[in-house]
Amino acid sequence: MPTVTAPPTSPYQSAYDSLASQSAQQPAWLRDLRRNAMQRFAHLGFPTARRGNEPWKYTSVAPIAQAALAHDAAAGAATLAHLKRLAPWRDAWPRLVFVDGRYNARLSSCDSLPRGVRLHTLAHALATDPAALEPHLGHIASWTDDAFVALNTAFLADGAVLIIPPGAVLEEPVHILHVVTDGAGAIAAHPRTLVLAGDRSRAAIIETFVSASGAAYFTNAVTEIVAAPSAQIAHAKLMLEGAASYHVGGTCVRQAQDSAFTSASISSGAALARNNLAILLASPGASCNLSGLSLTAGSQHLDNTLSVDHAAPHTTSRQIYKGILDGQSRAVFVGRVLVRQGATKADAVQRSKNLLLSRGAEIDAKPSLEILTDDVRCSHGATAGELDQSALFYLMSRGLPRDAARSLLVQAFASEIIQSLAIAPLRTWLDRRLALPLAASHAEVPA
Secondary structure: OOEEOOOOOOHHHHHHHHHHHOOOOOOHHHHHHHHHHHHHHHHHOEEOOOOOOHHHOOOOOHHHHHOOOEOOOOOOOOOHHHHHHHOOOOOOOOEEEEEOOEEOOOOOEOOOOOOOOEEEEHHHHHHHOHHHHOOOOOOOOOOOOOHHHHHHHHOOOOEEEEEEOOOOEOOOOEEEEEEEOOOOOOEEEOOEEEEEEOOOOEEEEEEEEEEOOOOOOEEEEEEEEEEOOOOEEEEEEEEEOOOOOEEEEEEEEEEOOOOEEEEEEEEEOOOEEEEEEEEEEOOOOOEEEEEEEEEEOOOOEEEEEEEEEEOOOOOEEEEEEEEEEOOOOEEEEEEEEEEOOOOOOOEEEEEEEEEEOOOOOEEEEEEEEEEOOOOOEEEEEEEEEOOOHHHHHHHHHOOOOHHHHHHHHHHHHHHHHHOOOOOHHHHHHHHHHHHOOHHHOOOOOOO
């Protein structure tokens, strides 16, 4: 596979060596994991969009590979009032807050969690109960064939760990918030999230990435989720990074029998971004419902790459991703549904729908099915088009200015994704954010 290989003297190698020298007290399995992942990253290098590298055919990460980034910058200042302007917020939500890649205890709160539910930083969990993490950390998200996951694994140091005991029900969503301040500069952060949901548990998790920075920083995030039998997990990811930033995020989920996983991905911001989502329906009765909304403008590039693996019979998956593109921006949707041999009665639907608001915008959509067994029900499709001119004319004929009519039609297109969110305050916040002009979609939303 063609690569842009990171040389041994690269800032990543130097930063890893510095981190490894400070981690002598960590468990041997963690040191081995991090070392092996760094070696794998050095071997893989950053992927390229050259011919023959199908997973990165439409997206070049050369700006990330060439960026000069700091790995040990001090965290900047952030206040509660500032966060409430930048991100969706409810005081009742249990939360972990990370500022410029570092945990901020003052802004975090875990007081409202049900009995037995554990929400800690990764650093705390590794220091106090590493044995609980060892079977899962680094085993759900594969770092052997993904350079960015390997890099994140090599820099495992902090992030969030949520452990939900069997039968526990969280009435409020858990909010994991990453914010980059205006004084952060060109930093690189590698946050890791691990969610272990016990039998019959039920919870919602919001992961939010926001910024007040105009610098070209890099967020390389990985989330691993394990859903035990009959667990019900709702996951929302809001990628609202700075306009000059880079973001690569990977969410990997392993589902047991009769578990249900719901995902909503909302992406707006970042000069270059890629969201990877990989679901393994490992046992009969497992189901997932995946939705996404992407808003791009200017020269932004946003890539959503999904993989759903039906590895057992009687499994169900639904995908609906929408893109709203303006300016000279480019979006990518690559969706793969694999139905393995023996996974009979699998039921999969995959849809990509895209709205082009300018002639310079471009969408590359590639939904695909790979079916290796009989007796299944699967379908896929992709569409792209402009605003309905007759609908626009109708609204204007009723007295709406052109911009207001245009905004209303865009909101109507996006509403299917927004309204699918189970968390009402999050729906309200996103509705208000989307109501802003698309060109100002990175602006702060008043609390």
